[in-house]
Amino acid sequence: xxxxxxxxxxxxxxxxxxxxxxxxxxxxxxxxxxxxxxxxxxxxxxxxxxxxxxxxxxxxxxxxxxxxxxxxxxxxxxxxxxxxxxxxxxxxxxxxxxxxxxxxxxxxxxxxxxxxxxxxxxxxxxxxxxxxxxxxxxxxxxxxxxxxxxxxxxxxxxxxxxxxxxxxxxxxxxxxxxxxxxxxxxxxxxxxxxxxxxxxxxxxxxxxxxxxxxxxxxxxxxxxxxxxxxxxxxxxxxxxxxxxxxxxxxxxxxxxxxxxxxxxxxxxxxxxxxxxxxxxxxxxxxxxxxxxxxxxxxxxxxxxxxxxxxxxxxxxxxxxxxxxxxxxxxx
Amino acid sequence: xxxxxxxxxxxxxxxxxxxxxxxxxxxxxxxxxxxxxxxxxxxxxxxxxxxxxxxxxxxxxxxxxxxxxxxxxxxxxxxxxxxxxxxxxxxxxxxxxxxxxxxxxxxxxxxxxxxxxxxxxxxxxxxxxxxxxxxxxxxxxxxxxxxxxxxxxxxxxxxxxxxxxxxxxxxxxxxxxxxxxxxxxxxxxxxxxxxxxxxxxxxxxxxxxxxxxxxxxxxxxxxxxxxxxxxxxxxxxxxxxxxxxxxxxxxxxxxxxxxxxxxxxxxxxxxxxxxxxxxxxxxxxxxxxxxxxxxxxxxxxxxxxxxxxxxxxxxxxxxxxxxx
Numbered sequence: 205x206x207x208x209x210x211x212x213x214x215x216x217x218x219x220x221x222x223x224x225x226x227x228x229x230x231x232x233x234x235x236x237x238x239x240x241x242x243x244x245x246x247x248x249x250x251x252x253x254x255x256x257x258x259x260x261x262x263x264x265x266x267x268x269x270x271x272x273x274x275x276x277x278x279x280x281x282x283x284x285x286x287x288x289x290x291x292x293x294x295x296x297x298x299x300x301x302x303x304x305x306x307x308x309x310x311x312x313x314x315x316x317x318x319x320x321x322x323x324x325x326x327x328x329x330x331x332x333x334x335x336x337x338x339x340x341x342x343x344x345x346x347x348x349x350x351x352x353x354x355x356x357x358x359x360x361x362x363x364x365x366x367x368x369x370x371x372x373x374x375x376x377x378x379x380x381x382x383x384x385x386x387x388x389x390x391x392x393x394x395x396x397x398x399x400x401x402x403x404x405x406x407x408x409x410x411x412x413x414x415x416x417x418x419x420x421x422x423x424x425x426x427x428x429x430x431x432x433x434x435x436x437x438x439x440x441x442x443x444x445x446x447x448x449x450x451x452x453x454x455x456x457x458x459x460x461x462x463x464x465x466x467x468x469x470x471x472x473x474x475x476x477x478x479x480x481x482x483x484x485x486x487x488x489x490x491x492x493x494x495x496x497x498x499x500x501x502x503x504x505x506x507x508x509x510x511x512x513x514x515x516x517x518x519x520x521x522x523x524x525x526x527x528x529x530x531x532x533x534x535x
Numbered sequence: 536x537x538x539x540x541x542x543x544x545x546x547x548x549x550x551x552x553x554x555x556x557x558x559x560x561x562x563x564x565x566x567x568x569x570x571x572x573x574x575x576x577x578x579x580x581x582x583x584x585x586x587x588x589x590x591x592x593x594x595x596x597x598x599x600x601x602x603x604x605x606x607x608x609x610x611x612x613x614x615x616x617x618x619x620x621x622x623x624x625x626x627x628x629x630x631x632x633x634x635x636x637x638x639x640x641x642x643x644x645x646x647x648x649x650x651x652x653x654x655x656x657x658x659x660x661x662x663x664x665x666x667x668x669x670x671x672x673x674x675x676x677x678x679x680x681x682x683x684x685x686x687x688x689x690x691x692x693x694x695x696x697x698x699x700x701x702x703x704x705x706x707x708x709x710x711x712x713x714x715x716x717x718x719x720x721x722x723x724x725x726x727x728x729x730x731x732x733x734x735x736x737x738x739x740x741x742x743x744x745x746x747x748x749x750x751x752x753x754x755x756x757x758x759x760x761x762x763x764x765x766x767x768x769x770x771x772x773x774x775x776x777x778x779x780x781x782x783x784x785x786x787x788x789x790x791x792x793x794x795x796x797x798x799x800x801x802x803x804x805x806x807x808x809x810x811x812x813x814x815x816x817x818x819x820x821x822x823x824x825x826x827x828x829x830x831x832x833x834x835x836x837x838x839x840x841x842x843x844x845x846x847x848x849x850x851x852x853x854x855x856x857x858x859x
Binding site: 250251363365366393394395396397398399401402420421422423424426427428429446447450460461462464465466467468469470472473475476477478479480481482497 | 585586695697725726727728729730731733734752753754755756758759779782792793794795796797798799800801802803804805806807808809811814815816
């Protein structure tokens, strides 16, 4: 599907948080990736690796101490970093790019009915009558599998999974091109998670929506993404088609992830484990940021940052030892 | 293999607080409603299910952290609910629990040494400070918190999540227990720490001949490490059997839905379709018949009337369903 048109292209993006008196937390540090139209891109990484900061940067909803230091975010060819805030607010955020985040269901206003909250989103961006907006709210509820008659109910009358569906309805209210979902199902039980993911997959086909899924859950990300980007300590260490990364991961960190994740459909084997902890991004290690935990690190890895290198048409890896590791793992 | 823990028809009902002038009959949440199983010495037995299914309450009641509404739990042949003071203290030493949240389960004002030594003092293990210091140092070594002198006087806020969970494990292990209830011991931890903690628990199990009750929603992990699984739905066991067999070929419609909902990292497999309706709230009002019937695609009249018993349908495979 790589012959599809580009939807989102991030180039050399750097976003740092200032910590007064202590320096800069390099949460997003020289990140590049591409997302195609009608495709799912998954970004996977541990807590603190910068994956949520990346989402906030794309939507330009950063806290005051954050600085976009460098890079481009091209959305349908338009640079979102150079665009004025008024333009983003009017024409991009929610309208073209919307977002569902973890625990979003708790962001619903407890004293407004869900129908009011969905139509509010529509009225804020479009010049339609109240009746029209309400009618669309009911259609959206139906689309996410909730009886339209429940539009007059308040959030407390819904379960967690149902509230998350309402949030998806709000996110889809303006028919966006891109839905950024940051841990959309992490607080939910596994059956509800599967229902929501299957719902997103169905809507995607119906509406021509692209999904940027951000999660720590390797199985979830790999199960629904067309492309995957693996993040470690503020950087993307490997990017490529999901199936290629699953079968032939080349970065030692990705390789470890594939080795340590139990697969419910897989054969029983010992699970891999990794020593140490991810670095502090105020003062990340020099060279490759993974080198202190990497079983294959050489002197070179401690000194020189590995560049992103193409290993096949659409698969890039940042590691000095790709060639040796490929021979070792895949013959 | 003998059975170290036998649970017989265990029930734990929590009363729902009614208003001051409520005239209605007292109502209960039947968190655990007639659960029976036994755990063989040296095995890893897993209670699995969604949040609210009663798995944690079952684990806590087995350890007598909750008093049961009815039923029995035998630990090495003795009913834990009728132990005298001396026997209870011995039980409290031999059966330990590891909690889900290492950020909550440690006292923030106690150093690693104090936390681990507290149990030693209560159970009068080690006579002097130096003897206890030796035991604590050995325990820290066993859980991989080395060099010991770097960790022993730290406070919880000076430790990472994985290190805190190691301290919690050390304070359980230092009492030389026979049986551990591990309630979601790794679900708060990051991926790269998770494997290390699981491997640590498995090594300790081997070296100390421990028996484990794992309480978790992570079925993929349980397929890899547990011997037998019991799947709970609203206070009842709906299916029980050897882990790999059960997960590869579940019989109960609820287990089937639960297992097919778990995503596979293999993109060729992905997430299965879910053929059950609604959520757990659909089952809360069920007073007779199978609790799962309102959501079950196969339910018949019989299912709405008679509650199915957990019966052996194939060798070692137990299922509570009329339609098997």
